[in-house]
Amino acid sequence: MSQIISQPAIRRLVKQWLREGKRVVAPVQIRPDLVSYQPVRSADQFLLDGFIRPLNSIKEVVFPRHEQLFQYRVRGKQIDLLPAPLPDIERIVLAARPCDAAALPILDHVFNWESRDAAYNQRRKLTTVVALACMEHDAHCFCTSLGGGPDDTRGSDALLFDLGDDTLEVRCVTDKGQNLFAGQTESSTRTAPSVPGPERQADLQQVGQQLEQAFERSDWAAWTNRCLGCGACAFGCPACHCFDMVDEGGPTCGARVRNWDACQFGQFTLHASGHNPRSAQSQRQRQRIYHKFHVYPQKFGELLCTGCGNCTRNCPVSLGVLPVLEAMQAEGA
């Protein structure tokens, strides 16, 4: 037996969530060639099928691109510090791709390592993730090569499957998921067929071992020198989590803020002295690969990549994790 729900029923649910003041984030068609996770304002705005995957990720729901840590205000000779209030809005991510949801446990490790990031954990607590299993994939998808797949449940509270006829199968993974759909689904005999997902690439889970020997290779430049040094890969990545803290404002008021940062920026490792330990773009690209497939796994025992392929999709010159790994393996690293 399975649980099913109709599309109109889901949209009614969304309407109700919005009415309750919850924030609903779901894939939205921005233009014919662009689907993006966005806060939805009306229940008919978002997609439940007909897209491969949005070009951004759901990490923004728990790790916003910009957040204030505290504000300062100068009153006469006195300076007031006003800590940012903890988030309190409940969030529901709907129709997230499994490769997005799978990144949340990865982020959990980062934001709870050594110190616990209060705002992150609060948002995480307030967030329910309803993933939507993939029926299709494109040339950039490689989740299966990293142990994931079109119906991967990591990070999801519930998983939806498209059964056709405007009907979705609901598989709840956690209590949060159960609570969200309690009383909203019907029993059915229909179950979603298993979808194979993208063809498995060469053994990328073992790439960490290959990297043991690859650091000093001179080929990094040849593999990566078309990189232009933007942050499109990192910002579209569900797992990248680097940030920069700056003070913004003037002599009377302002804030300390935390913004996304990207390791491909030339300034990322620039020291105040003017020295830059990663002065060449190939060093930055190598860093990105090593962080995802070597450093992070050594520390936390899992890859910092879910194989979503967004880095390549977003890259102005079709670079990204997979093309680099493929180039490396082609050279027999």
Added chain:
Amino acid sequence: MLQPLRETCRRLLDDGTVQVVIGYGQAMRAVEPYPVFITDPNDVGQLVWNEQCRTNLVKYLLRQEIRALGKPAIVVKGCDERALVVLEQESQIERSEIVVIGVACDGMAEARCEVCDAHQPRFADHTIGHATNKEQSAERRYAHLAEFQERPIADRMDYWKAELERCVKCYACRQSCPLCYCQRCIVEKNRPAVLDTSPTLKGNFAWHIVRAFHLAGRCVGCDQCSRVCPEGIDLRLLNQSMARASEASFGHRSGTDPQAELVLGNFSKQDQEQFIR
């Protein structure tokens, strides 16, 4: 087209005229051709040419990784080539130290190609193929902008609020622009921080105003910024409003005349405007 292109590149590499060819290549997985850097004459087979070669490769002339490869030959379309003209006017390249391989282009299936008047390269050292340059009226070239500007001002503001709300400041627009070459971008300057680095609406407005205005009188309309934006923001509108004003007020079309004076940094006592009282 492809054979003569490969042959020309092979010859240039063979006889040592250049050490690297900046061109388009394609791997099986990639949807679009992507930039390749051929240093071995035997690798010219990697070069491709098709109607998906949209990337403006000129940016690579400025990147230190590519400069380190030696004297370059670069494959350009008639539209890309205009960026070379500006870079030379702004002392960023020595034209004599670059071999330019122009490829005649019938269009890359982009909107701008329909109003292109630079199908045939004009300043290249070697030209592959032949295409006809058709004159295009300013009305046609700026039709997209004109249509947008007909909207009421509040609509325009709402449009940009919605668009720039999505900007995450990945700087793909900047990094792929062939005319962005600062050692340190203004957005990275602190003391004072002229604009917020935060990807908030405030910071995004400030950034896109700066980016567009720093291209005032310079932008050659390759639309690379709009093309690479992962959020699909139509930056072309901003660039075009500067370009159209430069053309209307100063008769200047950036990158079309190597002898022309640049718009900013020069002036004419005869400059006409109505708004200064």
Added chain:
Amino acid sequence: MNTAASDPANGEFEPKIVAYVCNWCTYLGADLAGTNRLEYPANVRIIRLPCTGRIDFNLIVKAFEIGADAVLVSGCHPGDCHYTSGNYHARRRWMLFRELLATLGIETERVHFTWISAAEGKKFQQLISEITSTTRDLGPYHAYREICETCEV
């Protein structure tokens, strides 16, 4: 905040106007208005710069960011620049920049450009009076303030 130009006495909207003026013409024109005791509204805050050539377009954006309801840029008449040509450079800059503002939907009627010589104290008085009153009619520049306030937690 600190310098909100709203008059606390009656709570009425008082426009906040930031003026970037050159040191040699408009600043002296404003001085002359003073010497001649030509009264004008107290809404303008002058920032003195050597020349209109020095006035970066970013300063106009910055003025809106700090909550200005209108911005004035003023310098020497063409031909009168203390530095011979700074104002010509500035004029070109504004010709292009206004286009950009218009495309972005920023209200160009809140950005004023004028030439005021050291002898035109009267013109300065009239200008400030006029800008203050038109800005009062336009009301606070809510649209840009909203841009500057968005911050989602």
Added chain:
Amino acid sequence: MARIGVFTCWCGENIARNVDVQSVAEQAAQLPGVRCSQTHKYMCSDPGQKLIRDTIAAERLDGVVIASCSPHMHLKTFRKAAEHADLNPYLVEMANVREQCSWVHSQRSRATAKAVDLIRVAVAKVRHNRALEPIQVPVTRKVLVVGGGVAGIQAALDIADSGVPVVLVEREPSIGGKMAGLSETFPTLDCSQCILTPRMVEVAQHPNITLHTCSEVEQVEGYVGNFRVTIRKQARYIDVDKCTGCGQCWNACPSKKTPSEFDYGLGKRTAIYTPFPQAVPARPVIDRDACLRLTKGRCGICVKKCQADAIRFDDQDELVSEDIGAIIVATGYQLYEIGKPDGQGRVTGYGEYGYGRYPDVISSLQFERLVSASGPTGGEIRRPSDGAVPKTVVFISCVGSRDNAKGLSYCSKICCMVNAKHTMLYKHKVHDGQAHVFYMDIRAGGKNYDEFVRRAIEQDGAHYHRGRVSKITQEDGRLIVRGVDTLAGEPLTIAADLVVLAAAMRPATGVEDLAQKVNVGYDEFGFLCESHPKLRPVETNAAGVFVCGACHGPKDIPESVTQASAAAAKVLLMFSRDRLYREPEIAHVQESACAGCFACRRSCPYHAIDPAEIRDRQGQLVRRVARVNPGLCMGCGTCVALCVSKSVDLEGFSEEQVYAMVESLR
């Protein structure tokens, strides 16, 4: 943390009437960075300044804001006061709470609030001020004077007499300029050459003057105090040191048909010649276009005649370099080209006067030669066509001047006096002759000038007709002048034997080239621009370059001489110290961030930005960047606004200062 003192002035009642000074001071004391806040009845008075000095010392202030009048009024005063208290003067800023606040706002609460804001802005700025030292530039105490007319001669002698070396460059073979060719001068009718030639000789003999004739300025590099000037000396074909100026050569030269430049074509000269007998240097020159030896390879009579062996047919142009501290431009004027052929068989600009077609229509400078004792007629007034003494002479004013349609919009200023002088000189020589003058207005402002014109009319009987001449035709050897007398209200036709056109004054040819070399601006007519028409009339916007004489605008001899002495005085003032001290509020480039696009260089009105090369330790060129020459920058900041990466900044109005000021208004 900053320790800033705010000093608010009452200015008697001037500020205090509309601004609550006490409340302003209290609010100012609360501003971030402010250490103390004080008031005084008159801050600029001695006790007021003492309060500032004492407080700086007592509170160890590192920044001062004076809230009082306009900085144009007293910024220097207060900066000096700070300096006396050992605070760097550039750490003082002013808030203009009088001219721009108390005097223009009568509503006390609002004026008070604005005053606080103005102080807030000044405090925000001064927190980012930096201690600056005046820029010192070494000075080469040597002057280049370009042009050896009366202005150049005057300037050169004034400077040389004070002990400073002068390099005088003259394009013609002799100095003397236009004045050397004049007969007599108004309003005294003293002989022009009699006044000028002793001065010319003085130049030639002056130990502090190096004279280069037949020479032009080829190139000017460097900046104020430190110019390097290259002078092109044209081949003279004479060894000036050996030549004694005896005259054997020119008397024997068979090429005698070249129109004399000095006589404006009214006489002829030989190929080897001195332009006029009193020429300085008193040495001949060979005209390479007229000399038979140099053009056809024949002749050489001069060589045979020369006992001093001074002829050098193999002479070459020579380039001379001079290190120069200041430049005076005195290149003078030329006459407006009357009836200029337009290349399509027509003439423009008073072609109807027949100048160039009718030999007896001449210019006023040609008339000067006809009257001059050293002229082609030996001082007898004889007309060019047939040598007859003209009995009726018509003088026409404003040929080219004050005429937008055909010529130039400005008044040439000297012509009214020249015409009056000419009628008198004519009457004095041709007693039965009649002079007529057509004029638009008589402009005779100047000491004894109007009296002079009256004398021409009343004593020497010149007929003055207020009106223009429409056409001149030639009939039976006479010139029929058709004009109108607007005062009589009727057309007027005069049959004249000679017509003299008072053509407009224009800057000398090539002045634009020279102006570009020395970076001096010029107007639409080519006259050089002074720095300020009232207060800096001989300075230019190019530091260290001065102007005098008619290259700056139409003027007569006394004015040219006055201006020349003024320019000399300015140069000597500049040389009165070993070094130049310039305002340090100038631009500077952060070279590590500069991308070398040179937008700054394109826009700099003072050409103060040069490319500089950054090289690595191996000497390899890394990139080119912009660099500001502190000797030239005047601190306008146009470069800062144009620099997209803000790699150039302006001391005194830096990005940090300006943004802090704006931010303080939040």
